[in-house]
Amino acid sequence: MADTTATPKTKVKTKTERPRLHKVILINDDYTPREFVVTVLKAEFRMTEDQAHKVMITAHRRGVCVVAVFTRDVAETKATRATDAGRAKGYPLLFTTEPEE
Ligand code: NFA
Numbered sequence: 451m452a453d454t455t456a457t458p459k460t461k462v463k464t465k466t467e468r469p470r471l472h473k474v475i476l477i478n479d480d481y482t483p484r485e486f487v488v489t490v491l492k493a494e495f496r497m498t499e500d501q502a503h504k505v506m507i508t509a510h511r512r513g514v515c516v517v518a519v520f521t522r523d524v525a526e527t528k529a530t531r532a533t534d535a536g537r538a539k540g541y542p543l544l545f546t547t548e549p550e551e
Contacts, residue, residue, distance in 0.1 A: 471550045472525035474517040474532075476509040482541040484510065490543065491517065494532040519550060 474495070476487070484506055491502035495517055509515035520528065529545040536543025 469521050471519040472522045472547045473519050473550060474525050474529050475546045475548065476505060476515045476517050477544040477546060478509045478513050479542045479544065482536055482543040486536070486539065486541065487543065490532050490535045494528055494535065517545070522547070522549070 476491075487506040487509075488499065488502040491497050491505055492499065495502075497505070505515050505517055519525070525547040529547050532545045533543060
């Protein structure tokens with residue numbers, strides 16, 4: 451008689467990988483007023499005045515600054531909305547995204 455009570459020898463374990471995160475990057479330009487950049491950072495990225503000012507001044511001095519990281523869709527949506535807020539006022543303000551290493 452075959453032994454039907456034997457326990458299976460192998461287990462299937464599905465590994466779920468975390469989605470890669472994407473950085474939203476603020477690019478400096480010579481025309482967008484500092485206070486407007488701070489306003490957009492507060493509105494679109496829920497930053498405090500202090501956090502927003504630090505990010506704005508870092509981009510102003512160094513050329514770029516990472517604003518935050520999100521899943522790809524969220525990063526792209528926020529970058530587009532923030533860029534559009536500048537365009538609506540006629541400013542060349544630009545936010546881009548790139549995948550984290
Ligand atoms: N460089 C801009 C100015 O001097 C301010 C700025 C900072 C713009 C960061 C874009 C990004 N008015």
